[in-house]
Amino acid sequence: MRILVTGGAGFIGSNLIRELQNKYPDAEIVAVDNFSSGCFQNLIDFKGEFIPGDISKKEFWDYMAEKYTFDVVFHQGAITDTTVTDQKLMTEVNTLGFKYLLDIALKRWNAKVIYASSAAVYGNCPAPMKEDGCLKPENVYGFSKLMMDRLAQKYLKLYPDAYIVGLRYFNVYGPGESCKGKFASMVYQLAVKMMRGEKPRLFKWGEQKRDFIYVKDVIKANLLAMEKEVRGIFNVGTGKARSFNELVEILNAVLGTSLETEYFDNPYSFYQNYTEADLTKSKTELGFSPSWSLEEGVKDYVENFLKTDR
Ligand SMILES: NC(=O)c1ccc[n+]([C@@H]2O[C@H](COP(=O)([O-])OP(=O)(O)OC[C@H]3O[C@@H](n4cnc5c(N)ncnc54)[C@H](O)[C@@H]3O)[C@@H](O)[C@H]2O)c1
The missing domain is CATH 3.40.50.720 (NAD(P)-binding Rossmann-like Domain)
Incomplete structure (x- = not known):
């Protein structure tokens, strides 16, 4: 092939x-x-x-x-x-x-x-x-x-x-995104900052949700x-939208930290506030169902890749 x-x-x-x-x-x-x-x-x-x-x-x-x-x-x-x-x-x-x-x-x-x-x-x-x-x-x-x-x-x-x-x-999100720099995922940006012991920073008030x-x-x-x-x-x-605040909680749990979030104004006029996939068609026609929850995915990413510098 x-x-x-x-x-x-x-x-x-x-x-x-x-x-x-x-x-x-x-x-x-x-x-x-x-x-x-x-x-x-x-x-x-x-x-x-x-x-x-x-x-x-x-x-x-x-x-x-x-x-x-x-x-x-x-x-x-x-x-x-x-x-x-x-x-x-x-x-x-x-x-x-x-x-x-x-x-x-x-x-x-x-x-x-x-x-x-x-x-x-x-x-x-x-x-x-x-x-x-x-x-x-x-x-x-x-x-x-x-x-x-x-x-x-x-x-x-x-x-x-x-x-x-x-x-x-x-x-x-996941391994291999570091060369995207500031366009790497929020999971990456927050994890890297928090691993340095710095407070996570989110647009006010962290309740925007992403799939x-x-x-x-x-x-x-x-x-x-x-x-x-x-x-x-x-x-x-x-198929599950999760807030940025939830993501910070998950990262604190995985990293064993209790860093508090700093909030600031969102400078973007175009911004998606809530994304969530309807998976009906993907499940029935493509046979696709996700295997990784945010908790499991972030844990695998941080422990097996970010902490080992991959
Ligand atoms: N990462 C996400 O969250 C996400 C979400 C939705 C869609 N996508 C799509 O998935 C695909 C892969 O994205 P990614 O996250 O791996 O980003 P990425 O930036 O790491 O990958 C895109 C690659 O395309 C290359 N490229 C750009 N312009 C090119 C050109 N003119 N000729 C040859 N190569 C070129 C870049 O150098 C880069 O390696 C993209 O089409 C992106 O739009 C990504």
Whole structure:
């Protein structure tokens, strides 16, 4: 089996590569990245071929079409900094890059395409969020992902035999996210601060809720999408919204600390206050159920990765 992973040096892409290597040791894996938010440290144990390339460039995809063929493509590469406001740049990299990929993957390679969408497409829509319900991104990042979903739906109509699966990840945390810097998850930001003995800082009053999902569950959803004969768009969350205050409590328990939270004003005009996945479709069609609660995921992450400097 020949597998392409874009965004392979990133947080989720590198976790995916590690699991693919473990589960499919004979697979030929090619990773692509331009290191704009990923880093080489994530790929040190990668045994396949690495290609430095820019997914937003047509010439890059023409080169890939000429030189390679794949059975499966996992498309994780994207601008993931949600505060980028350059609309042209965001949609060129995230949306147009995806269109180039779909054209080659479907017409040349006959490959299955599994791509990363995002809960950002829902913005402040009422929770629990459903795949075919209200869609109202609050920023151009969410818009670029919504346009990817629309493109996928259009191509599924044009090529009814094709396999395209979009996974709308909610808030992912876990090993491999440190090179994202200030765009790493709140779990990471708070854990690192609290491990230094510093007080956690939250936007007033810490009651905003997120559907936090451990990266191991996100990888499980990707493998299900590859192994099953499914197509379409699916939520990938835990189905349970948890507040930032609860997250601090969990971290205090795992770290054995009792650090008090400092609250400050939220400077963002666009901000999701509450995200929670409706998992009905993911459970019934994709067979996906999360295995990690926030308590278990944070404990595993802190004890087996953050404390051991992985
Ligand atoms: N982490 C989350 O909570 C989350 C939530 C929803 C969706 N997602 C999506 O999941 C995917 C992976 O995100 P992540 O958290 O691993 O972030 P990440 O920033 O670690 O990974 C993205 C990777 O894409 C690469 N990249 C960016 N622009 C590129 C370009 N033009 N050419 C080649 N490579 C490029 C980056 O260098 C990086 O390695 C993204 O598509 C993201 O939008 C992530």
